[in-house]
Amino acid sequence: DTAVSQTPKYLVTQMGNDKSIKCEQNLGHDTMYWYKQDSKKFLKIMFSYNNKELIINETVPNRFSPKSPDKAHLNLHINSLELGDSAVYFCASSQGGLAGDDWGEQYFGPGTRLTVT
Amino acid sequence: AQSVTQLGSHVSVSEGALVLLRCNYSSSVPPYLFWYVQYPNQGLQLLLKYTSAATLVKGINGFEAEFKKSETSFHLTKPSAHMSDAAEYFCAVSITQGGSEKLVFGKGTKLTVNP
Numbered sequence: 155d156t157a158v159s160q161t162p163k164y165l166v167t168q169m170g171n172d173k174s175i176k177c178e179q180n181l182g183h184d185t186m187y188w189y190k191q192d193s194k195k196f197l198k199i200m201f202s203y204n205n206k207e208l209i210i211n212e213t214v215p216n217r218f219s220p221k222s223p224d225k226a227h228l229n230l231h232i233n234s235l236e237l238g239d240s241a242v243y244f245c246a247s248s249q250g251g252l253a254g255d256d257w258g259e260q261y262f263g264p265g266t267r268l269t270v271t
Numbered sequence: 272a273q274s275v276t277q278l279g280s281h282v283s284v285s286e287g288a289l290v291l292l293r294c295n296y297s298s299s300v301p302p303y304l305f306w307y308v309q310y311p312n313q314g315l316q317l318l319l320k321y322t323s324a325a326t327l328v329k330g331i332n333g334f335e336a337e338f339k340k341s342e343t344s345f346h347l348t349k350p351s352a353h354m355s356d357a358a359e360y361f362c363a364v365s366i367t368q369g370g371s372e373k374l375v376f377g378k379g380t381k382l383t384v385n386p
Binding site: 158185187189194195196197198199202204210212244246248259260261262263264265 | 305307309313315316320359368369370371372373374376378
């Protein structure tokens with residue numbers, strides 16, 4: 155029973171194409187995130203959503219457009235893919251707020267490896 | 272700005288030896304610190320976290336970390352390495368921004384365990 159799931163796991167596409175990555179969490183969390191891990195394993199936040207509202211946008215090119223249809227889902231759509239977009243994209247979720255033993259803990263999905271050729 | 276620095280991009284130990292992975296933080300306020308592990312081709316899993324309740328934090332798989340304010344450090348240790356500990360380890364600090372928290376990660380340390 156996966157807590158945070160992403161589809162697809164692998165995505166190979168050509169430059170200029172448009173693609174989407176889907177994320178779903180069944181933890182009942184209010185906040186969801188997208189992180190990018192580059193070829194050197196460096197992880198950086200891209201976006202965070204709280205209850206379907208965009209909270210953090212870390213100067214990501216506007217070719218990247220997150221969409222949250224409900225608080226359990228956060229999808230990432232990428233237009234006009236470039237070679238530099240090749241990376242592993244991780245979705246994560248957290249409860250948010252300052253209460254609870256799991257405060258601050260983010261639960262990560264298995265990642266989507268995007269390869270742009 | 273709050274950040275973390277991991278010293279050593281690669282650490283190699285023998286099976287049964289002590290594991291020490293270093294992390295130093297920079298923060299003007301009490302930080303919330305985390306260690307995550309990433310096994311090959313998998314997502315990140317939380318090992319342990321420091322949220323100011325206790326300076327010595329015990330995590331999963333026999334790992335622990337000690338928060339030392341005087342040294343601005345949060346090093347990860349395990350007394351005896353297992354082959355299964357081979358993975359990438361990330362130290363992270365949680366930053367509140369716009370009412371949400373984001374994790375800022377160090378560059379990671381790859382742990383190799385030799386038989």
